Amino acid sequence: MPIKTEEMVLNMGPQHPSTHGVLRLELKLEGELILDVKPHIGYLHRCFEKHCEAMTYPQVVPYTDRMDYLASMSNNFGYAVAVERLMGIQVNERVEYIRVIMAELQRIASHMVALGTYGVDIGAFTPFLFLFADRERILTLFEETCGARLLYNYMWVGGLSHDIHPDFVRKTKDFVQYFRPKIDELNNLLSYNKIFVERTANIGILPADVAINYGITGPILRASGVKWDLRKNDPYSIYDRFDFDIPVGEGLKGTVGDCWDRYYVRVLEMVESLKIIEQAIDNIPEGDVQEAVPKRVKPPKGSIYARFENPKGELGYFIISDGSVNPFRVKVRAPSFVNMEVFGELCKGHFVADVISILGSMDVVLGEIDR
Amino acid sequence: MYNFLIDIFGSPVIAFFVAAALPLFLFILPYALIAVLAERKVSAHMQDRLGPMRTGYHGIFQTVADILKLIQKEDITANSIDRTLFNFAPYLVFIGSFAAFAVLPFSSFFVGSSIDIGLFYFLAISSLVVAGILMGGWSSNNKYSLLGAMRSVSQIISYEIPTAIVVLTMVMLTSTLNLDTITNQQTAYFWNWNILGGAATGIAKFLLIPLMFAAFIIIFISTLAEVNRTPFDIPEAESELVSGFFTEYTGMKFAMFFLAEYANMLAVSFLITVLFFGGYHSPFGYLGNSLGIEWLVPIEQGVWFATKGLTFVLVQMWLRWTLPRLRVDQLMTVCWKYLIPYSVAILLLVGFITLI
Numbered sequence: 001m002p003i004k005t006e007e008m009v010l011n012m013g014p015q016h017p018s019t020h021g022v023l024r025l026e027l028k029l030e031g032e033l034i035l036d037v038k039p040h041i042g043y044l045h046r047c048f049e050k051h052c053e054a055m056t057y058p059q060v061v062p063y064t065d066r067m068d069y070l071a072s073m074s075n076n077f078g079y080a081v082a083v084e085r086l087m088g089i090q091v092n093e094r095v096e097y098i099r100v101i102m103a104e105l106q107r108i109a110s111h112m113v114a115l116g117t118y119g120v121d122i123g124a125f126t127p128f129l130f131l132f133a134d135r136e137r138i139l140t141l142f143e144e145t146c147g148a149r150l151l152y153n154y155m156w157v158g159g160l161s162h163d164i165h166p167d168f169v170r171k172t173k174d175f176v177q178y179f180r181p182k183i184d185e186l187n188n189l190l191s192y193n194k195i196f197v198e199r200t201a202n203i204g205i206l207p208a209d210v211a212i213n214y215g216i217t218g219p220i221l222r223a224s225g226v227k228w229d230l231r232k233n234d235p236y237s238i239y240d241r242f243d244f245d246i247p248v249g250e251g252l253k254g255t256v257g258d259c260w261d262r263y264y265v266r267v268l269e270m271v272e273s274l275k276i277i278e279q280a281i282d283n284i285p286e287g288d289v290q291e292a293v294p295k296r297v298k299p300p301k302g303s304i305y306a307r308f309e310n311p312k313g314e315l316g317y318f319i320i321s322d323g324s325v326n327p328f329r330v331k332v333r334a335p336s337f338v339n340m341e342v343f344g345e346l347c348k349g350h351f352v353a354d355v356i357s358i359l360g361s362m363d364v365v366l367g368e369i370d371r
Numbered sequence: 372m373y374n375f376l377i378d379i380f381g382s383p384v385i386a387f388f389v390a391a392a393l394p395l396f397l398f399i400l401p402y403a404l405i406a407v408l409a410e411r412k413v414s415a416h417m418q419d420r421l422g423p424m425r426t427g428y429h430g431i432f433q434t435v436a437d438i439l440k441l442i443q444k445e446d447i448t449a450n451s452i453d454r455t456l457f458n459f460a461p462y463l464v465f466i467g468s469f470a471a472f473a474v475l476p477f478s479s480f481f482v483g484s485s486i487d488i489g490l491f492y493f494l495a496i497s498s499l500v501v502a503g504i505l506m507g508g509w510s511s512n513n514k515y516s517l518l519g520a521m522r523s524v525s526q527i528i529s530y531e532i533p534t535a536i537v538v539l540t541m542v543m544l545t546s547t548l549n550l551d552t553i554t555n556q557q558t559a560y561f562w563n564w565n566i567l568g569g570a571a572t573g574i575a576k577f578l579l580i581p582l583m584f585a586a587f588i589i590i591f592i593s594t595l596a597e598v599n600r601t602p603f604d605i606p607e608a609e610s611e612l613v614s615g616f617f618t619e620y621t622g623m624k625f626a627m628f629f630l631a632e633y634a635n636m637l638a639v640s641f642l643i644t645v646l647f648f649g650g651y652h653s654p655f656g657y658l659g660n661s662l663g664i665e666w667l668v669p670i671e672q673g674v675w676f677a678t679k680g681l682t683f684v685l686v687q688m689w690l691r692w693t694l695p696r697l698r699v700d701q702l703m704t705v706c707w708k709y710l711i712p713y714s715v716a717i718l719l720l721v722g723f724i725t726l727i
Contacts, residue, residue: 008514010514010515011514032518032699119695122695123601123604123694123695123696124694124696125414125692126418126692126693129419129420130418130419189693193694193695195602195694195695195697196695198697198701199695199696199698351699353698354698
């Protein structure tokens with residue numbers, strides 16, 4: 001008698017420890033082998049884009065905080081710059097420098113969460129807590145300056161909500177000094193760990209052409225070996241003044257574009273961000289951070305698409321103005337949403353445990369996918 | 372010990388039950404309470420945290436409070452489960468892991484049961500756990516539980532083979548299955564321990580030392596996998612399977628799985644201690660002997676045995692909070708491609724050496 005086997009449909013999430021939020025995955029399994037993956041999104045939809053149409057331009061800023069809630073500064077940054085371009089506002093040097101420093105600190109903090117939770121997904125709990133303890137230092141820096149630890153509402157159209165704290169420069173320098181050796185510690189504890197490499201190298205390989213066809217951006221695209229970073233390729237703010245490299249995946253432990261590369265590109269990006277902070281922190285000029293804040297934000301009729309390199313990838317704002325105080329339309333190109341599309345492709349033929357390591361290496365934030 | 376108890380109670384039957392129950396209540400249950408706390412404290416300090424601090428001085432009553440909480444919890448059973456198997460599984464796991472302690476010699480005065488097939492009994496009774504896990508996972512009627520149980524069973528059965536081969540090697544070396552006898556062959560000083568060649572003399576001892584170290588590492592890895600500890604904790608891999616085969620369990624039944632896991636950790640640590648590290652014997656001789664106080668010796672032995680066993684438990688905890696987790700196929704690769712061939716090679720080499 002032939003043994004009858006059947007496919008098993010496993011529902012992973014929305015309440016699952018490693019779907020990083022309320023993502024639901026419908027896995028079609030044969031034993032532990034993945035035949036098909038279907039991500040279901042929308043559990044966190046808050047109608048951000050529709051809300052924006054009823055708000056004035058400055059009122060939208062707190063909403064942008066809540067998209068990628070691990071990188072609120074970068075979201076603020078993008079929105080502020082987009083509206084400034086629409087209105088033709090030129091902010092002063094001090095604002096530009098502070099914005100860049102904040103955005104890079106935020107990038108480090110966001111990558112810390114990505115790397116730490118990735119460790120948890122693979123089963124190593126300790127690096128997660130080490131990284132979170134270090135992230136705490138960045139959050140303290142933010143808190144001292146703008147009073148908030150997660151959702152900052154810091155970058156306004158035309159300026160900043162507060163000037164930096166008097167201690168900020170010294171403490172940021174201390175942090176850079178402190179964090180450099182910590183990256184080596186992370187590498188020794190997790191990145192080069194034999195088991196970690198076994199679990200992540202050659203898993204979920206994303207070739208460069210597939211990545212480009214799907215419109216993947218950010219660390220995931222760079223891990224596939226494509227040198228594409230909007231800070232270099234389409235510089236905004238004052239990024240063209242700094243000297244930094246774009247790390248790309250080299251397939252050190254396996255194939256280019258595998259999970260380990262995606263992980264390691266983030267580690268290297270933290271080093272580059274430290275470089276940018278180091279160059280910027282000594283050159284903050286004097287000035288009034290609210291000098292260019294307009295009394296009434298009322299852009300002329302027109303539209304703009306502005307894109308920014310967020311920790312997760314290319315964050316794009318498409319804003320249409322009808323000349324009133326409310327935006328006619330705000331459309332956001334959320335990097336996590338676009339990056340998520342390739343997920344099913346990557347998982348096929350892997351094991352259940354690999355779904356977790358692939359999902360972790362994508363570093364999606366559900367607040368941004370659903371908005 | 373047994374005779375001593377007969378003297379006290381005047382009846383062999385009562386003495387039998389007391390002797391059987393003593394290790395459980397005197398040693399294992401307090402140990403499980405301490406071990407759960409120790410795990411939390413060890414992990415906390417490894418991760419720059421404090422761990423439990425509120426219940427008593429540095430949280431020493433945390434486990435007691437946890438157990439009290441779990442006893443009060445509602446015993447939830449889902450509708451679609453197989454009730455009989457579901458209720459029976461935790462007991463089977465609990466029995467399997469606690470019954471293994473019966474043959475372990477805690478000191479020369481206190482051996483639960485000094486049977487001649489002690490090693491065989493130990494391996495056999497700890498296999499009960501497999502049945503319990505499969506029962507629990509299957510009867511939960513939950514896909515995650517089932518996956519966890521399947522993984523667990525395939526893992527435990529595979530890893531029993533290298534364990535058994537190493538145990539066989541030790542049986543060949545000591546020519547007995549009685550754990551008490553194995554211990555007594557390693558008496559006096561630490562160079563008589565089996566890991567340093569045991570009681571063998573001359574060239575054979577030097578040939579045995581590297582083999583014994585290799586055998587120790589193999590059995591340590593394979594027992595680690597048998598008790599489902601990191602890096603082999605894939606059956607309960609919380610990031611993939613929520614918590615594996617005991618996802619659906621609540622309250623005291625959950626606590627039984629939990630305590631059984633810790634009891635298992637200690638049981639295998641004790642097995643390694645007996646086989647390789649001289650069992651309850653002190654590495655340097657006894658204070659009681661040099662002072663001429665005879666009753667001190669068994670107590671010292673008990674302390675040494677506990678110290679050695681707990682050292683391995685601490686190493687298991689240390690590994691858990693340092694290493695990531697393997698994938699299920701990699702786990703099998705480690706077992707079938709590395710541990711088993713090496714353990715067979717050690718078996719053959721030790722066989723030759725003992726023959727000569």
